[in-house]
Amino acid sequence: MNREWHAAHPMPERATFEQRVAWHREHAEACGCRRPPARIAAILAGEQRDAR
Numbered sequence: 001m002n003r004e005w006h007a008a009h010p011m012p013e014r015a016t017f018e019q020r021v022a023w024h025r026e027h028a029e030a031c032g033c034r035r036p037p038a039r040i041a042a043i044l045a046g047e048q049r050d051a052r
Protein backbone atom coordinates (compact mmCIF):
# COMPACT_ATOMS: atom_id res chain seq x y z
CA MET A 1 0.00 0.00 0.00
CA ASN A 2 1.28 3.42 -1.01
CA ARG A 3 0.80 5.27 2.28
CA GLU A 4 2.37 8.49 1.04
CA TRP A 5 -0.01 8.67 -1.91
CA HIS A 6 -3.00 8.03 0.34
CA ALA A 7 -1.89 10.74 2.75
CA ALA A 8 -1.63 13.19 -0.14
CA HIS A 9 -4.89 12.08 -1.81
CA PRO A 10 -7.69 11.68 0.72
CA MET A 11 -11.08 10.83 -0.78
CA PRO A 12 -13.25 13.95 -0.52
CA GLU A 13 -15.83 13.78 2.27
CA ARG A 14 -18.79 14.03 -0.12
CA ALA A 15 -17.21 13.00 -3.39
CA THR A 16 -19.26 13.15 -6.55
CA PHE A 17 -19.22 10.13 -8.83
CA GLU A 18 -16.84 12.00 -11.16
CA GLN A 19 -14.51 12.74 -8.24
CA ARG A 20 -14.52 9.08 -7.23
CA VAL A 21 -13.71 8.01 -10.79
CA ALA A 22 -10.82 10.48 -10.88
CA TRP A 23 -9.61 9.30 -7.47
CA HIS A 24 -9.63 5.65 -8.50
CA ARG A 25 -7.99 6.48 -11.85
CA GLU A 26 -5.01 7.98 -10.02
CA HIS A 27 -5.13 5.37 -7.28
CA ALA A 28 -4.90 2.47 -9.72
CA GLU A 29 -1.66 3.92 -11.10
CA ALA A 30 -0.14 4.96 -7.78
CA CYS A 31 -1.18 2.15 -5.48
CA GLY A 32 -3.81 -0.54 -6.04
CA CYS A 33 -4.37 -1.63 -2.44
CA ARG A 34 -8.04 -2.15 -3.26
CA ARG A 35 -10.09 -2.50 -6.41
CA PRO A 36 -12.53 0.21 -7.43
CA PRO A 37 -16.27 -0.53 -7.35
CA ALA A 38 -17.45 -2.41 -10.44
CA ARG A 39 -19.13 0.66 -11.94
CA ILE A 40 -15.94 2.70 -11.66
CA ALA A 41 -13.73 -0.17 -12.80
CA ALA A 42 -15.83 -0.49 -15.95
CA ILE A 43 -15.35 3.20 -16.76
CA LEU A 44 -11.61 3.03 -16.22
CA ALA A 45 -11.36 -0.11 -18.37
CA GLY A 46 -13.28 1.66 -21.13
CA GLU A 47 -10.90 4.63 -21.00
CA GLN A 48 -7.90 2.31 -21.41
CA ARG A 49 -9.53 0.72 -24.44
CA ASP A 50 -10.21 4.12 -26.02
CA ALA A 51 -6.64 5.29 -25.45
CA ARG A 52 -5.15 2.65 -27.70
Ligand SMILES: [Zn+2]
Pocket (backbone or CB within 6 Å): 001, 002, 006, 027, 031, 032, 033, 034
Ligand atom coordinates in the same frame (compact mmCIF):
# COMPACT_ATOMS: atom_id res chain seq x y z
ZN1 LIG B 1 -4.26 2.39 -2.11
